[in-house]
Amino acid sequence: xxxxxxxxxxxxxxxxxxxxxKCEQHMGHRAMYWYKQKAKKPPELMFxxxxxxxxxxxxxxxxFSPECPNSxxxxxxxxxxxxxxxxxxxxxxxxxxxxxxxxxxxxxRLTVV
Amino acid sequence: TQLLEQSPQFLSIQEGENLxxxxxxxxxxxxxxxxxxxxxxxxxxxxxxVTGGEVKKLKRLTFQFGDARKDSSLxxxxxxxxxxxxxxxxxxxxxxxxxxxxxxRLTVIP
Numbered sequence: 001x002x003x004x005x006x007x008x009x010x011x012x013x014x015x016x017x018x019x020x021x022k023c024e025q026h027m028g029h030r031a032m033y034w035y036k037q038k039a040k041k042p043p044e045l046m047f048x049x050x051x052x053x054x055x056x057x058x059x060x061x062x063x064f065s066p067e068c069p070n071s072x073x074x075x076x077x078x079x080x081x082x083x084x085x086x087x088x089x090x091x092x093x094x095x096x097x098x099x100x101x102x103x104x105x106x107x108x109r110l111t112v113v
Numbered sequence: 114t115q116l117l118e119q120s121p122q123f124l125s126i127q128e129g130e131n132l133x134x135x136x137x138x139x140x141x142x143x144x145x146x147x148x149x150x151x152x153x154x155x156x157x158x159x160x161x162x163v164t165g166g167e168v169k170k171l172k173r174l175t176f177q178f179g180d181a182r183k184d185s186s187l188x189x190x191x192x193x194x195x196x197x198x199x200x201x202x203x204x205x206x207x208x209x210x211x212x213x214x215x216x217x218r219l220t221v222i223p
Contacts, residue, residue: 004155031209042201042213043156050209090155092211099144099163100211102203104155 006091006105014113015081021108023074023091032074033102034066035090043090049074050096081112116140117204117214125220126192134187134217136202143205145178145185148213150199156213192221 004025013019023032031050035043048056049068063085065077074091088109092102120135136145144163148156160169162178162185169176175188185202202214 033209033211035213040218042216045210045212048209056210088153092155094209094211096208098205098208099161100205100209101146101158101161102156102211103158104148106153106155109153 004091004093004103004105006089006108008108009106010109010111012111012113013078013081015083017081018077018079020078021076021089021091021110023076023093023105024072025093025103026072027093027103028071029093029095029103030071031094031096031100032068033090033092033094034064034074034076035092037088037090037107039087047076078110081110083112086111117202117212119200119202119214119217121217122215123218123220125222127222128194129191132189132192132219134189134200134219135184136186136214137184138204139183140204140206141182143182143207145182145205146203146211147176147185147187148201148203150201156201189219192219194221194223197221 007022034046037043046060047066052068063080067075088107090107091105094100094102117138146161147159150156160176165180165182167178173190177186200217
């Protein structure tokens with residue numbers, strides 16, 4: 001199984017809503033990532049978890065709250081988002097290694113209204 | 114965040130032509146990878162280069178890592194319409210901090 005599964009595929013939420021994005025992998029990878037991708041731009045790293053601990057936070061606003069409940073799951077909790085947070089949110093996983101080869105999910109297309 | 118600049122940003126060519134995409138940085142990387150992304154999908158890993166001067170071939174695609182491990186190139190021979198997509202280089206500096214380049218959007222016209 002070389003899949004990274006993200007749910008939901010599409011999400012529309014209001015600025016006062018609370019929602020969560022979910023990501024799951026069963027490749028035994030111990031590093032998991034959240035990226036944000038705006039239209040016609042490359043993915044931007046948000047968070048990295050290594051062995052279920054947050055290892056990198058790229059100065060992401062606190063309205064985005066990551067969680068790694070176990071080695072297979074990664075969540076991104078969303079609260080009080082702004083319209084400019086609308087983007088494709090990508091989850092990825094990899095081995096914990098100097099030469100990261102990341103496997104990506106299909107992403108969640110988030111629209112904040 | 115270490116900046117990886119790709120050139121060109123956009124490339125539109127006829128089927129059968131050759132092309133080269135460049136990925137440049139002032140920083141040294143422990144490895145560089147190339148991904149291809151299609152609309153509405155996540156990036157898909159094409160190759161990883163680790164050793165300075167390394168050349169890897171994947172069918173019609175040839176990847177090279179610069180001797181100083183600061184830059185890389187992707188050459189496509191006899192482009193096909195199926196090669197259309199967003200090509201992204203990505204660099205590692207230390208474990209698991211993977212940063213993407215600015216991207217090259219390739220369109221191959223039949």
